[in-house]
Each structure stands twice: as C-alpha cells, then as structure tokens.
Amino acid sequence: MKLRKVTAAAAVVLALTVSATACSSNGKNGGGASGDKIKVGIKYDQPGLGLKQPDGSFSGFDVDVATYVAKQLGYKPNQIEFVETKSADRENALARGDVKFIVATYSITDERKQKVDFAGPYLLAHQDLLVKKNAKIIKGKDLNGKKLCSVTGSTSAQNITKTIAPHAQLQQYSGYSECIAGLQTGAVDAVTTDDSILAGFAAQDKYKGQFKLAGLKLSNENYGIGVKKGDTATVNKINTALEKMVKDGSWAAAVKKNFGPADYKNEPAPKIGQIVK
Structure with a gap:
C-alpha cells in the first residue's frame, strides 16, 4: 500500500511537470500567449521616430509600427521589450539574437541585405x-x-x-x-x-x-524592418502586419500623430517589396 501511494504521488508530480513544460512551450510557439517577451530594436534618441521619455516610456512612428507588428505576432504591449540599437550595431544585434526584429530608421540597401533580411519598406524618407x-x-x-x-x-x-x-x-x-x-x-x-x-x-x-x-532630396531612404538573415517566416509575418496597418488606417494615424507637429511632408505608404531607387 505504501509503495502504491509513493508511486501515485510521483505520477502526479510528473504529470504536473509535463503539463507546465507543455504550457511554456505552447506559449513560445504561439507568440506571447504565455507571457513571453519579444525584444525589439529601436532608437532611443530620435524625436518623432524612436525616443525614450524621462519616465521610461517610448514614443515615435517607429515605436508605433513596432508595437503594431508585435501585436500581430501575438504580443501585448507589456510583453514588448524595446532595446536601444545604434546604427553601427544593428546587423550585429540581429546576428547575436539580441532582438527579434529592428524598427530603427533602417534604410534597405544591397550591402545590408547581404547580412540581414528586411520586411517592408514601411516608410520612404x-x-x-x-x-x-x-x-x-x-x-x-x-x-x-x-x-x-x-x-x-x-x-x-x-x-x-x-x-x-x-x-x-x-x-x-x-x-x-x-x-x-x-x-x-x-x-x-x-x-x-x-x-x-x-x-x-x-x-x-x-x-x-x-x-x-534645407529641403534637398539627396537620396531615397526606404525604411525596412530588419530581421535575422534566413528568418523568412518572420519576414513574411511582418509584411502581412504592415499591409494590414496601412489598410486599416493605423499607418496614416501614426504618421499624423508623430510627424504632424513638425509639418513634415511624408510620402504615401510604400508597397511591400517596392524599393524606390
């Protein structure tokens, strides 16, 4: 009888352990359902695009785009961890796995496409x-x-x-x-x-x-969302999210909110995969 009780207790513990592990695994596979966080690279010092406020919050067009995309990937705002990603370290941050994707005025260029993959573009500057x-x-x-x-x-x-x-x-x-x-x-x-x-x-x-x-259009800068090289699945999901953001009016609202006060004459929302040379 004692042996049966011990065995039964062990079985319960084992079942609970397996159940907890399964829940954790399912959370990771299903986005942010289980409370997992997603790390997103942004700039901290760009007003209107990516700015860290004194109270620790973040504002700007890139922040709004990143938040919208992360939501479409299954993450709530409190599950997003914004990581400062300076221009010179963006490719390395993706290669190291420091962030899942980067929304940081990241212009798509042929040289950069050798090191990272891009979703978008989501803005033409x-x-x-x-x-x-x-x-x-x-x-x-x-x-x-x-x-x-x-x-x-x-x-x-x-x-x-x-x-x-x-x-x-x-x-x-x-x-x-x-x-x-x-x-x-x-x-x-x-x-x-x-x-x-x-x-x-x-x-x-x-x-x-x-x-x-000065009002000079010295170049065309197609802002893309940087993703680790080879992560085609994430690129496709982000592109779908961007298309939805434009279609439901959220993109236009974010432009007006962040650039309106500066009287910035923005270009229309670019089409996914369309690079303006």
Whole structure:
C-alpha cells in the first residue's frame, strides 16, 4: 500500500511537470500567449521616430509600427521589450539574437541585405540637411569645406563623402542628439540624415525656431524592418502586419500623430517589396 501511494504521488508530480513544460512551450510557439517577451530594436534618441521619455516610456512612428507588428505576432504591449540599437550595431544585434526584429530608421540597401533580411519598406524618407535658420546652404555641394555631422554607420555619412560633397569636414558621432547639440553651439555647420529624423528634432520645444530643413532630396531612404538573415517566416509575418496597418488606417494615424507637429511632408505608404531607387 505504501509503495502504491509513493508511486501515485510521483505520477502526479510528473504529470504536473509535463503539463507546465507543455504550457511554456505552447506559449513560445504561439507568440506571447504565455507571457513571453519579444525584444525589439529601436532608437532611443530620435524625436518623432524612436525616443525614450524621462519616465521610461517610448514614443515615435517607429515605436508605433513596432508595437503594431508585435501585436500581430501575438504580443501585448507589456510583453514588448524595446532595446536601444545604434546604427553601427544593428546587423550585429540581429546576428547575436539580441532582438527579434529592428524598427530603427533602417534604410534597405544591397550591402545590408547581404547580412540581414528586411520586411517592408514601411516608410520612404529622403536624406536632407538641417542648418541654422539663417544659413545660406542651399545645395549639397555647398557643404564642401563646411563642418558636417552625421552618425557613425549611417548611409547619410557615406552618401555625402562619396558623391555629394567629398571635401566636407565630416564628423561622425554616436547619436543624432550630439549632432544637433553641436549645430546649436556652432561646433558644426550642418547635420545630415533623413528628413523624417531632422524634422522631429527641429520640432522639439528646445529647438523650435532655431533650425530649418534645407529641403534637398539627396537620396531615397526606404525604411525596412530588419530581421535575422534566413528568418523568412518572420519576414513574411511582418509584411502581412504592415499591409494590414496601412489598410486599416493605423499607418496614416501614426504618421499624423508623430510627424504632424513638425509639418513634415511624408510620402504615401510604400508597397511591400517596392524599393524606390
């Protein structure tokens, strides 16, 4: 009798263990159903796109896109963990598995497609210049001999030095906030990156009225969502989510919410897989 009781008790423990394991496994396979988190790479210092607020919350168009996509993958907002992903570390972050996907003004290029896969594009931006309100820079070539700031690893810096103004004195910082601060103090003459990013900074209360966009379309920047190379299943799911976001009006609402205050003239929502050269 004692032997039967011990055996029965062990069987109950074993059954509970197997059940718990199965629940955990099912949660992982089914998205965020069991409370699992998903890590998503974003920028922390881009107003209007990806910005970490003083209270620890996040705001911006990229944040809204990432949240919508994660929801379509089965995750609730409280299951999303946003991870700061700087421009120079995006490919490595995906390769290491630090994040599931990256929504961080990540322009799709042939070079990057050798290392990562992209869903999208979800926004078409253009490289531009941010200068002081009274500056006379009106063309890209006017940057020759000027102090120009961009972020390490960005396509904007490469475009300037290779074709637009090879004699510009390029200074590369780790973040755009540093570039904007340098522009304010006069340490640099111009900041270059995508117009969507520059518009967000120019619209901030502390900078309002000090800067202007040069209005130059120096390049086409097709923002994509970066995914680990070979993860075709995730790419397909994200593309489906993006198509739904545009169709149900959430994309347009996010554009108005995040770019409206900066009077940013955005392009229409791009079609999935359509890259504008």
